[in-house]
Amino acid sequence: MLQNKDLRVKIAQMVKLSGEGHIPSSYSIVDLIDHLYGKVLRYDPKNPTWKERDYFILSKGHGCGGLYAVLHKYGFLTDCDIEDYSTSRGRLGGHPDSTIVPGAEASTGSLGHGFPTAVGLALGLRIQNRLNHVFTLLGDGECHEGTIWESANVANNLRLGNLCAVIDWNGSAAQLMPRDNLPEKWRAFGWETYEVDGHNPTALEEVFSKLKFAPDGSPKVVVAHTIKGKGVGFIEGHGKWHHRIPTDGEMAAILKELS
Amino acid sequence: MKKLREEFADTMLEVGPGDPRLVVMVGDISHGILQPFAKACPGRYYNIGICEPTIVNMAAGLSKVGLIPVLHTIAPFITERAYEQIKLDFGYQNLGVNLISVGGAFDYAQLGCSHHCYTDVSLISHLKRGVVVLPGSPIEMNKLFKEIYANGKINYYRLPEHAHGVEFTYGDIHFGQGIRIREGRDVTIAVIGTQLRTAIAVADRLTGEGISIELLYFHTLKPFDTELVRASAEKTRRLITVEELSAHDGLFNLCLRACLGIDGMAAEQIAIEDFIHGYGSYEELCSKIGMTVDGVARIARRLVRKTL
Numbered sequence: 001m002l003q004n005k006d007l008r009v010k011i012a013q014m015v016k017l018s019g020e021g022h023i024p025s026s027y028s029i030v031d032l033i034d035h036l037y038g039k040v041l042r043y044d045p046k047n048p049t050w051k052e053r054d055y056f057i058l059s060k061g062h063g064c065g066g067l068y069a070v071l072h073k074y075g076f077l078t079d080c081d082i083e084d085y086s087t088s089r090g091r092l093g094g095h096p097d098s099t100i101v102p103g104a105e106a107s108t109g110s111l112g113h114g115f116p117t118a119v120g121l122a123l124g125l126r127i128q129n130r131l132n133h134v135f136t137l138l139g140d141g142e143c144h145e146g147t148i149w150e151s152a153n154v155a156n157n158l159r160l161g162n163l164c165a166v167i168d169w170n171g172s173a174a175q176l177m178p179r180d181n182l183p184e185k186w187r188a189f190g191w192e193t194y195e196v197d198g199h200n201p202t203a204l205e206e207v208f209s210k211l212k213f214a215p216d217g218s219p220k221v222v223v224a225h226t227i228k229g230k231g232v233g234f235i236e237g238h239g240k241w242h243h244r245i246p247t248d249g250e251m252a253a254i255l256k257e258l259s
Numbered sequence: 260m261k262k263l264r265e266e267f268a269d270t271m272l273e274v275g276p277g278d279p280r281l282v283v284m285v286g287d288i289s290h291g292i293l294q295p296f297a298k299a300c301p302g303r304y305y306n307i308g309i310c311e312p313t314i315v316n317m318a319a320g321l322s323k324v325g326l327i328p329v330l331h332t333i334a335p336f337i338t339e340r341a342y343e344q345i346k347l348d349f350g351y352q353n354l355g356v357n358l359i360s361v362g363g364a365f366d367y368a369q370l371g372c373s374h375h376c377y378t379d380v381s382l383i384s385h386l387k388r389g390v391v392v393l394p395g396s397p398i399e400m401n402k403l404f405k406e407i408y409a410n411g412k413i414n415y416y417r418l419p420e421h422a423h424g425v426e427f428t429y430g431d432i433h434f435g436q437g438i439r440i441r442e443g444r445d446v447t448i449a450v451i452g453t454q455l456r457t458a459i460a461v462a463d464r465l466t467g468e469g470i471s472i473e474l475l476y477f478h479t480l481k482p483f484d485t486e487l488v489r490a491s492a493e494k495t496r497r498l499i500t501v502e503e504l505s506a507h508d509g510l511f512n513l514c515l516r517a518c519l520g521i522d523g524m525a526a527e528q529i530a531i532e533d534f535i536h537g538y539g540s541y542e543e544l545c546s547k548i549g550m551t552v553d554g555v556a557r558i559a560r561r562l563v564r565k566t567l
Contacts, residue, residue, distance in 0.1 A: 099353055105323070107352050110343060116313045117348060120320020127282060127302055128324060150310035154317070158305070 003031050003201055005258045007073065008231050010082065011065040012254045016246055018086035020094050024229035024241050026065035028170045028198075029137060032224055033058070033070045035204040036135060036166075045075035048102040054132055055121055057106045059114025060139035060168060061095040067104070068092050076103035112145030114138070115165065119151045122163035126215045133213050137166045140173040140182060149189065152219075156190035161217025165191070168198065170228040175238055183223045191221045198224030232257045263418035264361055266397035268292040270404050271329065275300040278409070282321055286311050286332030288361070293331075315341040318356050319348035327355065327409055333367070334360035334376035334417060342382050345413065350386045355411035357404070358383075359418060363393075364452075364503035365535055366420035368544045372534045381508035383415040384481045390414045391481040392434070395423040395452045399432050399478050406434040419503075421541060423455035425476075437484035439491070443473035446559045447491040447498045449514055451477050454501045457545075460552040461559065470563055480510065485517035492518045497562045498526040501555055506530035525566050527558050 007030050015021030036056060037043070044050040058067045068085065071077045077092070084090025091100040095109030105121075108114040118136035125132050142148060155163055167182055174180040187193045196207040211220050229236040232254050235244075246254060261269075272295050275281045283296060284305045297304035307314045311332060318328035330337060337360055338345070349356050360379065367374040383389040390412050394400035400418065407414050431438060440455070441462055450458040455476050462472035473491050477484065492498050498518065502510040511528035518524055535544050545551055 097351075099351075106319075107347065110347055112312075113316055113344065113347060116316035116344075117320045117323070119313075120317030121323055122320070123305075123317065124282075124321040124324035124326050127321075127326065130324075147310075147312050147316060150313035151317070154307055154310065154313060 002231050003199065004034050005231070007034060007066070007069040009255060009258050010069045010072065012246065012251065014065055014068070014082060014085040016251050017083070019245050020086040021065050021245070022062045022243055023065065023246075024235055025060065025063040025139070026069075027230045027232070028226045028228045029060070029063045029168045030066035030069060031199045031201070031230070032137060032166055032168065032204070032226070033066050034073070035201065035208065037070050037074045039205060040208050041135065045103070048076060052132065055105050055118070055134045057108070057114045057118045057121075057136040058096065058104070059108055059118070059136050060111065060142050061108030061114065063139070063168070064094070064096045067096065071103045111139070111142040112147040116147050116151040118163060118165070119155045119160065122155070122160040123158060125162060126160065131215070132162070134163045135166065137168060140167060140169045140171070140180065143167065143182065144173060144177065152186065152189040152191065155219045159216045160219045161214040163219040164211060165219070165221045167221060167223045168226050169223050170226040172228060172238060186221045186223065190218065192218040194220070194222045196222055196224050198226035199230055260422045260424060261397045263394060263397060263400055263422060264289055265292055266400045267331065267359055267418060268296060270401050271296040272299055273401070274405060274408070275303065278327070280325060280327040280409070281329060282326050283329045283331065284314050284318060285330070286314055286336060288332055311336040312341040312344050315344035316348050319352065319354055322349070322354040322356060327357070329357040329359060329408070331359040333362040333374065334379050335362070335374065338379040338382050338415070339376060345383070346386065349413050350388065353388070355413070357408050357414045357416065359416045361418050361420065363417040363419065364531065365544045366541060368541045369538050371538060372536065375535065377505040377531045379415065379417060380480055380504050383413060386413055388412045389481055392479050393417045393419070393452050394478055395419060395455055395476075396425060396427060397422065398427055398429065402429055402432040403434055403478065417452070419453045421453045423453050425455055425459070432478065435479050435482045435484060437475050437477045437479075437487040439473070439487065440476050441472060441474040443471035443495070445471045445495055445497065445563055447473045447475060447488070447495045448501060448555070448559070449475045449477065449488060449498065449510060450501045451480065451510055452503055454503060454550060457550065457552055457555060458501055461555045464552060464556055465559055470559060472559065477510065480513065483513045483517070488514050488517040489521070492521055492524060496521065496523050496525065497566060498524065499529065499555065499558055499562065501529045501550060503550070504530055506532045523566070525562055527562060529555060529558065
């Protein structure tokens with residue numbers, strides 16, 4: 001059964017109203033992000049820079065509709081923030097700006113930046129003897145960037161056991177480069193590797209509860225099998241919907257599928 | 260005189276024990292000379308390897324938790340190769356970092372153009388929070404680092420392979436202020452880095468020919484000491500810049516902006532126009548682009564003749 005219909009509606013409404021956004025990329029990851037904020041991360045929405053918080057970096061910044069909907073659900077963002085998405089009045093845009101968005105730990109958008117930042121965060125926290133955990137969510141297409149594998153190598157060699165990457169493996173990358181066995185690649189880089197159905201709450205609960213964090217140990221990666229555009233049949237997959245704004249008729253159809 | 264790179268390592272050893280925020284990451288250079296720092300500050304030294312964009316990007320993570328990253332490797336790889344990381348991870352996100360390079364310009368003359376770097380200063384200067392210092396002697400590195408390393412900005416230090424040889428005192432060096440090395444009335448020569456020694460030789464030679472040189476030295480290019488240049492140019496009306504930087508953006512441009520509106524001003528630039536192909540010593544590559552005592556003196560004489 002489809003989860004998070006309400007979040008998906010909110011994402012579609014933000015994109016429709018503003019004329020900007022990546023609906024399928026956001027639908028691919030919204031269940032993952034909701035699970036992390038709902039069940040895994042420690043945070044205080046009233047104090048987003050709380051020193052004891054866990055860090056979450058959305059490395060694939062163009063999926064930020066999913067992040068914003070979740071940050072709104074858990075109290076970081078207001079109704080006005082959502083309504084003013086991608087306007088000069090607001091503070092939310094097509095990629096997150098960490099200097100103005102509460103809860104956005106890094107300004108991402110150019111792919112291949114958020115993940116190395118997370119590696120640096122994990123190292124910095126360990127240097128300071130802090131026990132916070134660091135999570136970051138990457139796209140499978142983003143895994144084409146060289147900095148991802150540079151950082152994966154560094155994180156393993158530095159034994160950053162306080163770090164967990166989550167991969168949105170929705171098949172985008174395999175359209176271009178079909179030899180795309182991501183679990184095998186991450187294992188080869190020495191990461192403790194898990195696979196999960198990224199839209200199944202029970203499976204997510206099971207996999208994230210297995211993770212054992214420590215300041216010194218293997219970094220962990222959860223490769224999530226996802227569907228781009230998950231939840232609305234006619235936008236699922238890798239076609240024209242990647243950066244498309246729905247027409248009035250298409251919007252009605254989206255809302256109908258999510259009702 | 261001590262090598263600038265050695266002074267960098269000594270300065271880390273001096274500052275690090277007293278500031279637990281300081282973390283040094285290198286791209287597989289200077290590993291040996293930084294071991295005293297590594298021993299004195301356990302857990303705060305990392306040789307990350309040959310992956311400069313990742314080093315810079317990781318440093319943003321360190322900065323986000325309140326640490327002060329100091330990154331060190333060869334100039335083209337930390338500035339040109341990793342510029343998007345500097346721009347987005349530090350510029351866009353308002354974070355602080357210290358980037359310490361060696362091998363700027365053509366210091367690695369025998370290694371060829373892959374190891375040259377002419378645009379580093381320009382690139383960092385494009386960032387509003389970018390700070391650019393070019394210490395030309397060990398004491399400058401020590402003083403300037405201690406003055407600015409914790410300012411939360413994007414501090415770039417270009418360390419030349421060859422110190423200029425002038426012995427400054429601590430009191431001579433102030434971040435953001437140029438130094439008038441010599442007073443003169445006919446031609447202002449503005450200079451950075453190792454080329455100070457060339458400029459001093461030019462001034463000596465031309466004094467013997469009755470041409471009086473005012474010599475200005477800049478260890479800081481951003482912020483730039485516009486007042487010093489302007490006051491000098493108003494007096495001499497003739498300016499030459501000698502800079503191991505891209506001719507398309509550097510000391511010459513800064514000086515011209517400082518001198519806007521000065522009547523009858525003549526100016527010439529000696530800088531790096533394009534890739535300096537071929538190999539040889541540092542001095543031989545200087546000769547290829549006219550950055551020699553003969554070359555600078557010739558231009559100074561021409562300026563004087565043209566504007567008499």
